[in-house]
Amino acid sequence: MVDLLRVERVLITLMPADQITRPLSPHIQIYRWSIAMAMSIAHRLSGLMLALGAGLVALWLFALADGGALYEAMQVGIGSGVGQGLGFLFLWAASHHALGGIRHLVQDTGRGFSLPAVQAMGWATLILAPLLALVAFWGLTR
Amino acid sequence: MSTDFVSPLAKARASGSARSGTGQFLIQRASAIALIPLLVFAGMVLADIVGASRVEALARLGHPVVAGLVALTMIIVAMHMRAGVQMVLEDYVQTPTLRALAALANLAFAIFVGPGAAVALLWIVLEARG
Numbered sequence: 001m002v003d004l005l006r007v008e009r010v011l012i013t014l015m016p017a018d019q020i021t022r023p024l025s026p027h028i029q030i031y032r033w034s035i036a037m038a039m040s041i042a043h044r045l046s047g048l049m050l051a052l053g054a055g056l057v058a059l060w061l062f063a064l065a066d067g068g069a070l071y072e073a074m075q076v077g078i079g080s081g082v083g084q085g086l087g088f089l090f091l092w093a094a095s096h097h098a099l100g101g102i103r104h105l106v107q108d109t110g111r112g113f114s115l116p117a118v119q120a121m122g123w124a125t126l127i128l129a130p131l132l133a134l135v136a137f138w139g140l141t142r
Numbered sequence: 143m144s145t146d147f148v149s150p151l152a153k154a155r156a157s158g159s160a161r162s163g164t165g166q167f168l169i170q171r172a173s174a175i176a177l178i179p180l181l182v183f184a185g186m187v188l189a190d191i192v193g194a195s196r197v198e199a200l201a202r203l204g205h206p207v208v209a210g211l212v213a214l215t216m217i218i219v220a221m222h223m224r225a226g227v228q229m230v231l232e233d234y235v236q237t238p239t240l241r242a243l244a245a246l247a248n249l250a251f252a253i254f255v256g257p258g259a260a261v262a263l264l265w266i267v268l269e270a271r272g
Contacts, residue, residue, distance in 0.1 A: 044230065051223045055251060058216065058259040064203075065265040067196055078192065094181075101174050108171065140189045
């Protein structure tokens with residue numbers, strides 16, 4: 001039977017100080033979720049997804065310029081169900097990030113920091129983003 | 143008498159303020175504002191192109207003004223993206239060496255998305271001209 005306490009003590013002496021893991025206080029599991037917190041995280045996540053999407057757009061432009069097999073393959077992919085679904089999600093990420101960005105720009109002027117304003121902008125972003133995405137999707141696939 | 147409170151050794155070690163944070167913030171905000179109209183335009187161009195054949199796509203994008211504006215959009219997207227991702231890297235990558243490498247990768251990706259797409263569009267314009 002391995003004496004875990006003794007193993008732990010040996011490991012602690014061998015490991016560099018910053019690698020020793022200590023129990024952390026729960027934070028995400030405990031802190032009360034607010035719309036502002038959720039929208040901030042969503043802004044960052046949507047931005048990262050858009051970064052990947054921008055890479056795909058650049059790749060598609062290269063493929064279009066080249067006109068070869070990659071372009072054909074990408075066109076098929078875009079036309080497929082999965083492609084259309086991903087396209088809609090990309091549009092949703094774009095509309096969410098853009099609306100959230102407007103909130104940042106408004107707050108840069110010093111306005112919109114009161115609790116009601118923050119909550120209103122947060123909920124407006126969350127609700128308007130998919131609607132805007134639907135309009136854009138309809139416009140693009142007409 | 144020098145009022146520089148940073149010692150030469152500290153400068154060599156690149157410790158202290160990065161001194162370029164304000165610039166990054168302004169790039170972020172200015173590119174965001176510029177992108178509002180640019181993305182609407184680029185979105186409309188895209189709407190014309192997405193389902194079309196390559197010949198139609200080349201006809202649309204082959205016009206220098208259209209290609210130029212789409213290229214400008216991609217470049218500004220790349221600047222905005224680089225600044226944003228850099229913030230994420232600074233938040234989540236703790237090791238200095240790994241963070242420096244990640245920052246370089248970020249720059250490489252931004253060059254692909256911005257100037258890269260611009261080169262592809264130049265290629266398209268030249269091909270459309272025949």
